[in-house]
Amino acid sequence: MTEKIVVTGYGIISSIGAGVEKTREALLKEEKSIGRVAHLNTCHTDIPCGEVKESDDELKKALGIASDQIITRTPLLAMMAMKEAISTSRLTDQISTAFINGTTVGGMEKSEKYYYDFFEGKHTEYISAHDCGAGTELVSHLFGHFDLMTTISTACSSAANSVILGADLIKTGRVDAAIVGGTESLSKFHLNGFNSLMILEHQPCRPFEKSNQGLNLGEGAGYIVIERESVAKARGANIICELSGYANTCDAFHQTATSETSEGAYRAMTNALLNAHLKTNEIDYINAHGTGTSDNDLHESIALKRVFGENIPPFSSTKAFTGHTTSAAGAVESVISILALQYGFIPANLGFSEPIEATGLIPVQKTLHRTLNHVMTNSFGFGGNDSSCIFSKYQPS
Amino acid sequence: MSIYIDKAAQISIQQPLCNEWFSNPSMPTDRLCKFVRPDFKQYISAAISRRMGTALKCTLSSASACVSEEKRSNLDGILTGTGLGSIENTENFLLAMLEGEEGLSPSNFMQSTHNTLGSQVAIAFKCHGYNITYAHRGTSFDSALMNAVVKFQLNEYKTALVNGVDEMTEKYFQLFDHIGFWKDRNVTIEDVRNATSPGTFAGENSVSLLLTTQPSEQPLCELCDTQLFYRPSDEQLKTCVEKLCHAFNINRIDAIVIGNNGDKENDAEYRRLAQLLTPDAKQIIYKHLFGESFTMSGLGIYVAATCLKEKRVPAHITMDNEALENPQTILVLNHFKQLDYSITLLKSC
Numbered sequence: 001m002t003e004k005i006v007v008t009g010y011g012i013i014s015s016i017g018a019g020v021e022k023t024r025e026a027l028l029k030e031e032k033s034i035g036r037v038a039h040l041n042t043c044h045t046d047i048p049c050g051e052v053k054e055s056d057d058e059l060k061k062a063l064g065i066a067s068d069q070i071i072t073r074t075p076l077l078a079m080m081a082m083k084e085a086i087s088t089s090r091l092t093d094q095i096s097t098a099f100i101n102g103t104t105v106g107g108m109e110k111s112e113k114y115y116y117d118f119f120e121g122k123h124t125e126y127i128s129a130h131d132c133g134a135g136t137e138l139v140s141h142l143f144g145h146f147d148l149m150t151t152i153s154t155a156c157s158s159a160a161n162s163v164i165l166g167a168d169l170i171k172t173g174r175v176d177a178a179i180v181g182g183t184e185s186l187s188k189f190h191l192n193g194f195n196s197l198m199i200l201e202h203q204p205c206r207p208f209e210k211s212n213q214g215l216n217l218g219e220g221a222g223y224i225v226i227e228r229e230s231v232a233k234a235r236g237a238n239i240i241c242e243l244s245g246y247a248n249t250c251d252a253f254h255q256t257a258t259s260e261t262s263e264g265a266y267r268a269m270t271n272a273l274l275n276a277h278l279k280t281n282e283i284d285y286i287n288a289h290g291t292g293t294s295d296n297d298l299h300e301s302i303a304l305k306r307v308f309g310e311n312i313p314p315f316s317s318t319k320a321f322t323g324h325t326t327s328a329a330g331a332v333e334s335v336i337s338i339l340a341l342q343y344g345f346i347p348a349n350l351g352f353s354e355p356i357e358a359t360g361l362i363p364v365q366k367t368l369h370r371t372l373n374h375v376m377t378n379s380f381g382f383g384g385n386d387s388s389c390i391f392s393k394y395q396p397s
Numbered sequence: 398m399s400i401y402i403d404k405a406a407q408i409s410i411q412q413p414l415c416n417e418w419f420s421n422p423s424m425p426t427d428r429l430c431k432f433v434r435p436d437f438k439q440y441i442s443a444a445i446s447r448r449m450g451t452a453l454k455c456t457l458s459s460a461s462a463c464v465s466e467e468k469r470s471n472l473d474g475i476l477t478g479t480g481l482g483s484i485e486n487t488e489n490f491l492l493a494m495l496e497g498e499e500g501l502s503p504s505n506f507m508q509s510t511h512n513t514l515g516s517q518v519a520i521a522f523k524c525h526g527y528n529i530t531y532a533h534r535g536t537s538f539d540s541a542l543m544n545a546v547v548k549f550q551l552n553e554y555k556t557a558l559v560n561g562v563d564e565m566t567e568k569y570f571q572l573f574d575h576i577g578f579w580k581d582r583n584v585t586i587e588d589v590r591n592a593t594s595p596g597t598f599a600g601e602n603s604v605s606l607l608l609t610t611q612p613s614e615q616p617l618c619e620l621c622d623t624q625l626f627y628r629p630s631d632e633q634l635k636t637c638v639e640k641l642c643h644a645f646n647i648n649r650i651d652a653i654v655i656g657n658n659g660d661k662e663n664d665a666e667y668r669r670l671a672q673l674l675t676p677d678a679k680q681i682i683y684k685h686l687f688g689e690s691f692t693m694s695g696l697g698i699y700v701a702a703t704c705l706k707e708k709r710v711p712a713h714i715t716m717d718n719e720a721l722e723n724p725q726t727i728l729v730l731n732h733f734k735q736l737d738y739s740i741t742l743l744k745s746c
Binding site: 099112115119128132136137155161168174250255264 | 481568
């Protein structure tokens with residue numbers, strides 16, 4: 001049997017706050033954060049979002065970065081979460097470490113602002129900050145030295161797929177540890193994109209609700225530190241939990257719609273359970289993808305019923321807290337799932353009142369306090385890029 | 398377990414979906430060279446094709462040319478590298494949005510995400526396997542290839558499709574021009590053999606490789622491994638090559654593919670490393686034929702695999718302008734701005 005992969009650190013920032021402590025507190029207090037945007041320059045001010053409170057300048061200040069440094073918002077958010085992940089894990093580059101970053105927006109939030117200026121030779125320093133890998137490179141400087149680094153872009157499952165690649169790199173001995181996750185800032189580009197698809201809610205979203213209209217976009221970043229159990233033990237790391245299983249599949253149906261039988265989501269959850277050697281009744285909580293769109297929530301419900309039958313574990317979507325942080329969602333929600341496991345609680349699915357008629361599934365509506373042993377988190381993306389990860393209480397080998 | 402490159406297909410600025418470049422290459426004469434388009438109708442129905450951007454049509458065509466119909470839904474993974482995704486669609490949506498945020502059509506947005514290319518292949522192939530897209534500058538393709546190798550090493554794969562796709566629009570070309578990516582004139586083979594100034598020229602590419610543990614009668618070559626590095630020391634790279642040679646029982650590397658593109662700084666690093674890692678190997682160049690893009694390294698693998706299959710490295714792709722007969726082992730080296738590096742080892746079957 002291959003060696004266990006353990007989680008030894010984490011970091012997060014989203015509209016509910018910066019840091020794991022603030023995040024846990026907001027979840028437990030059921031604090032709401034979805035509202036009008038303050039920093040994003042859009043005419044769609046009636047569309048609520050989960051925007052991180054800090055401006056770029058405030059983030060730079062918090063990070064100790066000069067205010068004139070060329071850096072876009074996506075890597076700034078990433079740095080906030082990355083710093084915390086490094087400090088909580090106390091990981092150093094004495095251990096061979098990979099950095100796997102998930103993002104899609106990249107530097108678009110500045111490119112859309114300066115696009116016409118670029119052609120006149122102004123703000124051209126942001127041209128090479130546009131692509132997804134550019135941000136990864138900048139963020140990597142926070143750590144001594146990464147041996148291997150790459151960027152995954154599978155839309156809303158980018159960060160979950162980063163977790164998966166990191167684990168596979170450790171399993172095959174390419175590295176001993178990996179910092180994995182994702183980051184995404186709001187941009188006018190994807191706000192308008194989602195709006196053109198008519199899937200944005202004009203009030204705080206209500207995942208799994210009968211009358212749901214759409215999702216709220218959010219922004220943020222999350223990273224977790226994963227490593228080989230023996231390496232973590234040898235360096236005396238604080239082991240928070242295990243990454244016990246995961247799977248990446250494809251719905252292979254449509255770019256933005258889900259197949260009737262939710263093949264991708266069904267296979268992602270089923271294969272993750274197989275990978276973790278767990279039975280369906282061993283999952284204590286599912287942090288659902290639950291975007292709030294009728295397409296996702298109906299089809300995720302169908303998939304949950306296919307996988308778990310009549311005994312669906314308690315589940316909730318935390319996107320009513322953070323909004324849909326797109327490429328970061330897999331990491332933001334991995335950190336939330338790890339906190340749930342660590343502190344024994346199930347976060348509430350805010351805004352829910354009536355179940356979807358066809359499936360009748362009822363999420364956890366008020367925070368529950370209970371011991372959890374195995375937690376599953378789902379991330380489904382455009383193009384049917386569907387992934388599930390399972391985190392479990394640490395059992396020393 | 399051995400991994401084979403069973404089939405390979407390319408669409409680029411050379412004749413598409415064939416190896417005309419090997420014996421009868423066309424010499425690029427522009428600073429921005431666009432795809433030579435294949436007959437898309439062979440691979441995509443006209444009704445669907447009309448709504449698709451160029452990069453997507455090329456991806457579907459090279460992928461389809463690579464994988465026979467009966468194998469498509471059984472692929473264990475479809476892994477794609479693209480530095481910029483479908484920038485044609487991204488630009489269309491961006492320009493419309495900058496005109497006004499009301500009444501935008503979603504079709505360009507839907508095709509703008511990087512993973513559209515790989516997931517559309519999965520949709521066309523009805524393939525529910527692992528599906529991933531890498532967008533990490535000059536090692537986007539290499540990341541996808543490495544991920545595939547990792548999955549083979551974990552015994553999770555029997556077959557996988559790896560794609561490397563990038564297009565270049567007029568507008569993006571201009572933007573990159575502002576930051577010194579391109580030369581102010583066309584790039585010749587002399588530039589690539591001996592660069593004296595900064596800048597290169599732009600190409601477009603869609604390259605697809607079918608990897609398998611159970612090869613057909615005539616696979617191109619064996620894929621030993623792909624390793625990625627970030628700011629590696631020379632020692633790390635040397636050790637990697639030594640370890641790979643040892644693991645695969647190779648006592649001589651016959652040729653090394655280097656990514657010279659006419660940019661002085663870029664090419665100096667390749668020359669230095671080729672000398673360091675494989676001082677006796679024949680040096681193969683390819684970017685004078687294909688141009689530069691974030692995933693052009695996929696063509697580097699394609700060129701090496703083709704040479705192994707044809708048992709010949711033609712003179713027009715070597716640094717010393719002399720052909721090499723019967724190569725058995727080829728190392729493919731890639732670096733992006735001396736930050737990200739990859740090493741791939743191929744051997745003949």
